Amino acid sequence: MYKKVRLNMKKIIIGILAGIVCGLFGTGGGLVLVPAFIYMLEIEPKKARATSLTCMLIMVMISSIFYYKNNYIDWKAGGLCAIGGVIGGYIGAKVLKKIPDYILKIIFILFILYYSARMIFVL
Structure with missing residues (x-):
């Protein structure tokens, strides 16, 4: 019983952190959720990505309101990106099944490092 309560509290805390990141930076929270699901909750990587998308859907809706x-939304840019996002999301979900977890981990790390460096050196 105690172990289950502790695990549920851990999940809620992860959700709070992801929600804060989502609200502050507009990232959708995946930067927090995917690593937390994999390393803290020991969810397998592909399931972690799918689960994070489900969580982010709700968080993004709240932040968007x-x-x-x-009046922070650029509707034209958002609409056009959403069209591309629907196509890219479909392709990404299909490709996810074919790429080994260790390759996805490397791609994710490189993505984070690249954009972190850009933020540091471009600001």
Whole structure:
């Protein structure tokens, strides 16, 4: 019983952190959720990615309401990117089944490092 409560608390804390990241940076929370699911909750990588998308859907909707109320949304850019995102999301989900987990991990790490370096050196 105690172990289950502790695991559920861990999940809630991960969700809170992901929600904060989502709200602050507009990342969708995946930067927090995927590694947390894999390393803290020991969820297999492909299931972690799929689970994070489900969580992010709800978080993004809540953050979007706030952004909408404050007139922060560029509807033209958002709409066009959403069209590409639907296509890319479908392709990504199909490709995910064919790429080994260790390759996905390397791609994810390189992605994080690249954009972290850009943020540091471009600011």
